[in-house]
Amino acid sequence: MVPGISGSDVGKKGFLERLEAGEVIIGDGGMVFALEKRGYTKAGCWTPEVSVEHPEALRQIHREFLRAGATVMQAFTFYASEDKLENRGNKPAISCWQVNEAACDIAHEVAAEGDALVAGGVSQTPTYLSNKSEADVKAIFQKQLDVFVKMNVDFVIAEYFEHVQEAEWAIQVLKTSNKPVAATLCIGPEGDLHGVSAAECAIRLVRAGAQVVGVNCHFDPETSLTAIRLMKEGLESAGLKAHLMCQPLGYHTPDCNKQGFIDLPEFPFALEPRLASRWDIQHYAREAYKLGVRYIGGCCGFEAYHIRAIAEELAVERGFLPDGSAKHGSWGAGLAMHTKPWVRARAQKEYWEKLQPASGRPYSTSCSKPTAWGVTQGHKDLTQQKECTTDEQLKQLFQRQQMVS
Amino acid sequence: MVPGISGSDVGKKGFLERLEAGEVIIGDGGMVFALEKRGYTKAGCWTPEVSVEHPEALRQIHREFLRAGATVMQAFTFYASEDKLENRGNKPAISCWQVNEAACDIAHEVAAEGDALVAGGVSQTPTYLSNKSEADVKAIFQKQLDVFVKMNVDFVIAEYFEHVQEAEWAIQVLKTSNKPVAATLCIGPEGDLHGVSAAECAIRLVRAGAQVVGVNCHFDPETSLTAIRLMKEGLESAGLKAHLMCQPLGYHTPDCNKQGFIDLPEFPFALEPRLASRWDIQHYAREAYKLGVRYIGGCCGFEAYHIRAIAEELAVERGFLPDGSAKHGSWGAGLAMHTKPWVRARAQKEYWEKLQPASGRPYSTSCSKPTAWGVTQGHKDLTQQKECTTDEQLKQLFQRQQMVS
Amino acid sequence: MVPGISGSDVGKKGFLERLEAGEVIIGDGGMVFALEKRGYTKAGCWTPEVSVEHPEALRQIHREFLRAGATVMQAFTFYASEDKLENRGNKPAISCWQVNEAACDIAHEVAAEGDALVAGGVSQTPTYLSNKSEADVKAIFQKQLDVFVKMNVDFVIAEYFEHVQEAEWAIQVLKTSNKPVAATLCIGPEGDLHGVSAAECAIRLVRAGAQVVGVNCHFDPETSLTAIRLMKEGLESAGLKAHLMCQPLGYHTPDCNKQGFIDLPEFPFALEPRLASRWDIQHYAREAYKLGVRYIGGCCGFEAYHIRAIAEELAVERGFLPDGSAKHGSWGAGLAMHTKPWVRARAQKEYWEKLQPASGRPYSTSCSKPTAWGVTQGHKDLTQQKECTTDEQLKQLFQRQQMVS
Amino acid sequence: MVPGISGSDVGKKGFLERLEAGEVIIGDGGMVFALEKRGYTKAGCWTPEVSVEHPEALRQIHREFLRAGATVMQAFTFYASEDKLENRGNKPAISCWQVNEAACDIAHEVAAEGDALVAGGVSQTPTYLSNKSEADVKAIFQKQLDVFVKMNVDFVIAEYFEHVQEAEWAIQVLKTSNKPVAATLCIGPEGDLHGVSAAECAIRLVRAGAQVVGVNCHFDPETSLTAIRLMKEGLESAGLKAHLMCQPLGYHTPDCNKQGFIDLPEFPFALEPRLASRWDIQHYAREAYKLGVRYIGGCCGFEAYHIRAIAEELAVERGFLPDGSAKHGSWGAGLAMHTKPWVRARAQKEYWEKLQPASGRPYSTSCSKPTAWGVTQGHKDLTQQKECTTDEQLKQLFQRQQMVS
Numbered sequence A, B, C, D: 001m002v003p004g005i006s007g008s009d010v011g012k013k014g015f016l017e018r019l020e021a022g023e024v025i026i027g028d029g030g031m032v033f034a035l036e037k038r039g040y041t042k043a044g045c046w047t048p049e050v051s052v053e054h055p056e057a058l059r060q061i062h063r064e065f066l067r068a069g070a071t072v073m074q075a076f077t078f079y080a081s082e083d084k085l086e087n088r089g090n091k092p093a094i095s096c097w098q099v100n101e102a103a104c105d106i107a108h109e110v111a112a113e114g115d116a117l118v119a120g121g122v123s124q125t126p127t128y129l130s131n132k133s134e135a136d137v138k139a140i141f142q143k144q145l146d147v148f149v150k151m152n153v154d155f156v157i158a159e160y161f162e163h164v165q166e167a168e169w170a171i172q173v174l175k176t177s178n179k180p181v182a183a184t185l186c187i188g189p190e191g192d193l194h195g196v197s198a199a200e201c202a203i204r205l206v207r208a209g210a211q212v213v214g215v216n217c218h219f220d221p222e223t224s225l226t227a228i229r230l231m232k233e234g235l236e237s238a239g240l241k242a243h244l245m246c247q248p249l250g251y252h253t254p255d256c257n258k259q260g261f262i263d264l265p266e267f268p269f270a271l272e273p274r275l276a277s278r279w280d281i282q283h284y285a286r287e288a289y290k291l292g293v294r295y296i297g298g299c300c301g302f303e304a305y306h307i308r309a310i311a312e313e314l315a316v317e318r319g320f321l322p323d324g325s326a327k328h329g330s331w332g333a334g335l336a337m338h339t340k341p342w343v344r345a346r347a348q349k350e351y352w353e354k355l356q357p358a359s360g361r362p363y364s365t366s367c368s369k370p371t372a373w374g375v376t377q378g379h380k381d382l383t384q385q386k387e388c389t390t391d392e393q394l395k396q397l398f399q400r401q402q403m404v405s
Helices: A015-020 A031-038 A055-068 A096-111 A134-150 A164-175 A198-208 A221-237 A278-291 A304-313 A323-327 A330-337 A349-354 A391-404 B015-020 B031-038 B055-068 B096-111 B134-150 B164-175 B198-208 B221-237 B278-291 B304-313 B323-327 B330-337 B349-354 B391-404 C015-020 C031-038 C055-068 C096-111 C134-150 C164-177 C198-208 C221-237 C278-291 C304-313 C323-327 C330-337 C349-354 C391-404 D015-020 D031-038 D055-068 D096-111 D134-150 D164-175 D198-208 D221-238 D278-291 D304-313 D323-327 D330-337 D349-354 D391-404
Strands: A072-074 A117-122 A155-161 A181-185 A212-216 A243-247 B072-074 B117-122 B155-161 B181-185 B212-216 B243-247 C072-074 C117-122 C155-161 C181-185 C212-216 C243-247 D072-074 D117-122 D155-161 D181-185 D212-216 D243-247
Touching: A031 A055, A031 B304, A055 A072, A055 A096, A055 A304, A055 A323, A055 B055, A072 A096, A096 A117, A096 A134, A117 A134, A117 A164, A134 A164, A155 A164, A164 A181, A164 A198, A181 A198, A181 A243, A198 A212, A198 A221, A212 A221, A221 A243, A221 A278, A278 A304, A304 A323, A304 B031, A330 A349, B031 B055, B055 B072, B055 B096, B055 B304, B055 B323, B072 B096, B096 B117, B096 B134, B117 B134, B117 B164, B134 B164, B155 B164, B164 B181, B164 B198, B181 B198, B181 B243, B198 B212, B198 B221, B212 B221, B221 B243, B221 B278, B278 B304, B304 B323, B330 B349, C031 C055, C031 D304, C055 C072, C055 C096, C055 C304, C055 C323, C055 D055, C072 C096, C096 C117, C096 C134, C117 C134, C117 C164, C134 C164, C155 C164, C164 C181, C164 C198, C181 C198, C181 C243, C198 C212, C198 C221, C212 C221, C221 C243, C221 C278, C278 C304, C304 C323, C304 D031, C330 C349, D031 D055, D055 D072, D055 D096, D055 D304, D055 D323, D072 D096, D096 D117, D096 D134, D117 D134, D117 D164, D134 D164, D155 D164, D164 D181, D164 D198, D181 D198, D181 D243, D198 D212, D198 D221, D212 D221, D221 D243, D221 D278, D278 D304, D304 D323, D330 D349
Parallel strands: A072 A117, A117 A155, A155 A181, A181 A212, A212 A243, B072 B117, B117 B155, B155 B181, B181 B212, B212 B243, C072 C117, C117 C155, C155 C181, C181 C212, C212 C243, D072 D117, D117 D155, D155 D181, D181 D212, D212 D243
Antiparallel strands: none
């Protein structure tokens, strides 16, 4: 049987079709961060071999997102490129093909339990960072795309690119599949890391062939929407049309510089105090909708309950609540069942909407000063290697870090 | 076949046997909060019917805790008492027996995948809060215990009691099973809600028959350990012996009053900024160990990676790392594989140990003033009811809340 | 004897002469806020009748600024315009002429105790806010200028204007005196309240005749310097030349909108936690100097020790320390005399330079959301009146406030 | 003429007489900190030679406190003991007698402008810290007392003692003058630095002969009142009677250990964010009054407007407002004269009473960890010397500091 063509799949409404009908597409949350906390992915390399090693764990998180209202099951193929799977000593005994295939398989399986679409995605590569040729970089993308085509995903995504140039190359490869292409950069209002403005980035993504454009990761919802506003204005000025997509962090990052949360001192192991509440996400969903964004999801930090918050905020517009809302009263209504009367008194929108939650950390600040090495693609410091980082290399980095901060 | 007596179970070292040998028992994390975020339990009633409704989701979270290093699979029977399952309009079409039995079954199944023990637990009851008789309250506990006996759990836990009196009644019931009994109150250094000191509480728990005593939930690790220190001193003064157990919140709550985090304005839907990092938990594990606590786990807010942090901090004392550490370098060592050199520079203990993480919330405070209604068991305001809270009742609560704050 | 021509005054180097020689002119601090705290000016009307009512108090604060290193004794004529002295029920039994004359007299007296210059200043008027004619507004300025000319001040200042148009009118009046004219707006990087950019504002001030331009009040040092950078770039683009002047708040206001600190909820009676330390001001003095600003002073919140901090930071450039440094070791050196050894250990630049001081306020945030009524000159809400605000008017304002926040 | 017996002084109601009649005595604020900011005292040695060097500056600040409502003009004799005037290289060319005499003279002069009392005070000594004999320490106190007797002050104060033993010695000396004696320790709820409880300290002060006892300096108002509550309970248990006195810091210091604000990293040059607002002080005045404290003043950080806040809060109880209130509407009423309507809307108690002011410092925490060397009188590290601290000594301290923090 052709993958993705199960019985329940027949007649499923297509990706672009839905967007053109004005439907809200709800994305999923951040796989790699959530699975790291659950013990299945490793911070540092961030690669998704879990699809082969522990399919039950991946299947479960997909189900949580589906239950929370996600319209898309994005196969967990993030950083599943051949060059990333073998970088700095990371060498899973599993091939690039296997990882991507298993990820698509699980995504299809869970999507079929609901009315969800399946997407496959490619992301930025060590090859590009290391200043290799366009052909080298495109070859990397092609290998993932071959799997997506074979596994018959509904659409493809080029996501998490810091440089619009690499995203263009990815789109050009993805377009050869004749599948709809969505493309998101991990940039903020200051634009890409080579200094291309957010507006110009959007224009270049659309001209390269993406039908859906926007941003993902690296910045909090508010900052991400500011970037998308600039992209939207850029497209309008250029007379171009595209659907808008936003999949920001589930962390508050008002203090980021243009490199995003990677540069925050808390990345990646002490971001907890920045984690968004469900109410922050309802606010984001509303603002995104008002701005005209119709593909609304999340990235690192977004868990199932954040996706559910999007689905609940837009329940009227979409006409239904997600399955997961069976275990969640809107705006805290479930608290009417609490045993303590002063907690029952919190069962109201006015209470949660206004609350600015305390950190419980009197020795912490509200903002951090990001690391600011200020180098990006094209700089030798970013050349990647297959071998483990040596102790000598680490020692030099520690010293350099202390000089900078 | 008798439940819990699988092949792999034969020869499993017993609970008290391990403690008496000086082993560290690692507990699991907070089921009800984690599953609420995943979409399977409901905040407000907090009942665990997921064991019947979505066994795969419960099985998966058990596996994450096992993989993270937990020695105990605590069957998810929290608030699975008959009176709590039917309170304020909560009426799952599933019986008390079914919920408890399914929970024990899943706990046994996952425990058998490792070397883990299975526990069943009882908690405080609406019946007690509503000022009913000792016999009424004990009858509630007996019903859960009947399942635990039939399902042959390794030991039983009386946990999450705000009043030592109710915990004593629970222990008295549990003791009839001849299984080892652990008992934890959800109190801080100020003692129980009837004004019994922490030291006196410990003495009463041991005199009632508990072999392991301590605290769980309601307070952060630091506050909880302060309470345990007082309990330990109380036991020593009274010439009593017991093992110590600590399962605190995974949230920072320095601003709590004696009612604990229930009274914080952020409870339960905006606690995110208070969430502990893995480094906070390593610190906790070390402090707990130094204090002599040998049953070290967590409660609400504790996820798999927090449990893994306990197992990693005490790896030398225990002689092994958990399976989950395959996807985690101690003290951030995995970052040596990161593509950006300034992130690789964070691959060291000194970096993470000292970091005080920022909240990213310039409009939030570091502490909150807890709600302070100051009523507890014995007060009519706490009488429970089977019917839904009416709109009129909610309206009165909203008004009262505004007068108090 | 002609005022201001005392013996010690003869041969005093002129204002522009100093600036053209590249000298750093140090301004004074915030009279009205400091004297409010001392009990001599009233928050709300902010008028300077203290010059007549309590000359000894005004003389003393002038001496503190002189001793701290101020090169300018700015006569305390802020808001001493005829229309401001009689607004909303404020009716001192002292004429506009008397207030301004007494202020100049005291400034001359203290200036003669050192080598200081004397300045007289005019500020924005209720007449302009109430949408009156150019002739009406200019007549107001002329009345103060008449005193300054009679009292022979060394130069005149047009300061604290929210609208560049009114500042131009003020400059045009002041220029008739043939004295050097300095002009500062109370704007930030977003420009004036009618929407004129900071760059354009600078150009218009110079074209109106000001030889020295910049900003004062309303924003913290960092924000103010950002505004001056824009002004400087504007002047360079237009091929214009002028000396630069900065007299910012002594409060941290990163959270201001374009209306400045007036709109912060803490204004004017709870700004304490925002108060700058002497080290903040040393940092400011250095940054201002690097930007090319040569008239460096302060406004509300700046006390004598802040002015001393400017003088100490620029002691090498200026070639001398102020008298007040006899009671202050640079960078905390005086702590070498402390009785406690751990305080003596703080007698070093490295210690104070890096310290981010705690607020001691766990229930306070780091930023506030400003009030945002968004109205300015031209809007009827800003029409002034001679009569007291009525209770009815106050009641309406309270209600409106609650709707906005 | 005998000092202090001017015409206006005849018939002035005595100190104890007022207290026994139930009157509220309002103290003054913090001379040494305020004058350091104005440029007349030096942080580190903290000695008060300003009385001779710049009498006009001292006279002015006394007038501000008088105008603000202070009932006591405390001669500025803090640290004017012979051994403190010559410590660690501090050698004013002015004798101990001169400094104390000039201070009393100015206090009398300003007191006579109102209905104020004059007090002279002694404080802890380097001699005691250096472990010298009781006779040596008492000889130091006697020299200041000789001036107070000659200058005929209304009463004497033993204040700012970290060790109750030294305070007892001071009281014993002061009692020989037959003047009323007030005594305050700079302690918090944890008691004195030798470990004597707050309750026991109060008992010992009264038994030594003090008619008025309490605390001053080192802790914020809230912490200080907690200490006084303990002292009051101690006195009641012991069946002793005394009037209560409180002169706390004008800084928020919830994070202090028992050594008080000296140990905070911000002491003494970066305490600004901790500075109390006038509303904080109104709250303090009310709480102090409710606790039965009838001598209510302030110490370091308290400026005239803070003293005015005490006088305004207790205006009904005392029957009058201070002169300074002519320039201050109660609870912000003066803002009814502001030009901007949204600021006029703040002219109300409800607004200011609830406001938790922001710090404007997103890179600062709310609490600090105090330095904790944990040594006090009796330890060789505290031996004082006449000579300047050498560079070698400073270097050792810097190193030690880095090891501790």
